[in-house]
Amino acid sequence: MLLEEENAQLHELAFSLLSQPLCHTEGAYFASLYHARKAVELTDYKNVKYMENLLFLNIVPDKVISDEETHEIAKKIILFY
Template sequence: MIKNLDSLILSNNFEDGKRLVESIDFKTFSEEILYNAYNNCSIIYYSFLNYLLIENETSKIHDLAFSLLVNPLSHLEGAYNSALYHALRSVELTNRKDVGSLENLLFLNTIPDKLISDEEAIKICKEILKLDNKNELAKESLNELLQN
């Protein structure tokens, strides 16, 4: 657990929170944010990520915002629609070259609201397979989509 990060975020001290985040590795920060969001079920963590995005927009932070919205905050109205925004920005920022970002888009084809159409999902699967021809998720999804 990162000492004080949660209390800084919960008290809206985003500037000090940002400085703390800059001193640790991103994986540790991501795990901490998701853990705290599951425990507190607060949208404040999403607000903090948006603060970070305003300061320095990166695909990593968009991917983390996506994870936050489709996991601990998925019960909130509009969470998946907001996650779509973050997935699209991440894909754009990585010039459609990051498999993980593309997989996030693909996930949004599997939810009940199907924010990504089957046609678009097929295209995404093919893009993923061009980048990683052994990607099992893309292979399985493509198979399933073509059978329907």
């Protein structure tokens, strides 16, 4: 589906599946990071929910996003409001 019609909603769906029910699969958090970033990029950092997905990946066991990047995203969320 993503190859035919790439959009933020499909990337968010892939993120949700990989980071929740499939999180015990090896590499799932790293794959979900790709989809979380794509959703944010496709919405040009204008969707807070998608940015929150990136923040979530800082507290998962694999911690696939750095504290520094998390801080930058948090600043964008605060400035959004």
